Amino acid sequence: MMLPSFLDNLPLGKQVSVLGYDHHILGLEKPVGVRSHPNVDNRVDGDALLKLPFCSKSEAYRVNDSASLYLLHRLDAPTSGVILLSDDESVARTVRQIFEDHHLTKIYHAWVKGKHTGLHKTWRDRMRVVRTRGQLRSFVGSGDPAVCHARCLQTTVVSGIPLSLLELTPETGRTHQLRVQCASRYMPIVGDATYGDFNLNRAFAKAGKEKRLFLHARKIFFSLQGKPISFEASLPESFSF
Numbered sequence: 056m057m058l059p060s061f062l063d064n065l066p067l068g069k070q071v072s073v074l075g076y077d078h079h080i081l082g083l084e085k086p087v088g089v090r091s092h093p094n095v096d097n098r099v100d101g102d103a104l105l106k107l108p109f110c111s112k113s114e115a116y117r118v119n120d121s122a123s124l125y126l127l128h129r130l131d132a133p134t135s136g137v138i139l140l141s142d143d144e145s146v147a148r149t150v151r152q153i154f155e156d157h158h159l160t161k162i163y164h165a166w167v168k169g170k171h172t173g174l175h176k177t178w179r180d181r182m183r184v185v186r187t188r189g190q191l192r193s194f195v196g197s198g199d200p201a202v203c204h205a206r207c208l209q210t211t212v213v214s215g216i217p218l219s220l221l222e223l224t225p226e227t228g229r230t231h232q233l234r235v236q237c238a239s240r241y242m243p244i245v246g247d248a249t250y251g252d253f254n255l256n257r258a259f260a261k262a263g264k265e266k267r268l269f270l271h272a273r274k275i276f277f278s279l280q281g282k283p284i285s286f287e288a289s290l291p292e293s294f295s296f
Contacts (some may be wrong), residue, residue: 059142061122066106074286078279079143080150081124082286084136087267091129091138092116104138115147116140128154131231133246136163136272137288150279154228159277163223163233164208164290166269167242168255171219174207178236182229192249193231195239202226203236213296214262216255218245220294222273233270245269265293 062081067073068089074082085091085104093100097108105124107116115123125147127139141147153159183198184191195201204224211218219242223233231250237243238250245251245259246268260266271294276285 061118062142065118068102068104068106071104074137074288077284077286078282079141079146080127080279080284080286081140081142082275083138083140084288085130085134085138085272086291087135088132090132092126118142127151130272133248133268134270134272135267135288135291137275137286138272139275139286146279150277153277153279157226157228159275161225161228161272162274163225164271164273164294165221165223165233165237166218166245166294166296167221167237168217168245168252169219169242170210170217171207171221171242172210174205174219174221176205178203178205178240180236180239182232182235184230191230193229193235195235199229200227201229201232201236203233205236211296213259213264216258216262218296234268264296267293269294 070086071089072084074084090103093103093109096111099106099108105116107118109116115125117123122142124140124142125144127141127147127150130138141150180195180201181198182193182195182201184193206222208220208222225232234244234247234250243251246256271290274287
């Protein structure tokens, strides 16, 4: 399906790129540091996904008086990768429900501390979210179920630091789920300033590597009215050691 005309000159945020358009779903690749949406209604935010006003009630960017782009899910600002929108309100409702019901597959890649050769497990935890000083923090031990399939893809050593590249496929979508589940297993994601190993992060930065959270939303796929929908974002250059 071709991009509709009103998307031809879409004002993308900093280094945001178009992955494709399929059945009224627009796939974008979000870089590190870009917010999924502005924090203030009807404000154009230069650090957001699109340089357009956003309505939190409809969860949509306003393209013009007759067209909107509905945000279908979110990625934390420190996380890069695939993020989806729709130019059709009915499709948006359907896909949001697919996300809510977890009737889809999301694949992430993450560099974590340590060598975990042969890791191929399903992690099952309970997680609760606490708001402290206006910020959300998640903890393992009680709360809602959090399920993720983890697999080690490769290992390496950077300036004496052993690392593993994990493929993470969550079945649930808890706040900061992947970051917390990795950290609770003593394999924190590199660059995680909230749940990570701060000595590791400093050593990694000292080694001259990019300062970022090494978590990337690689792929999303699901079925929409019997039609397969899939969007994929290649690993950033910063993931190559």
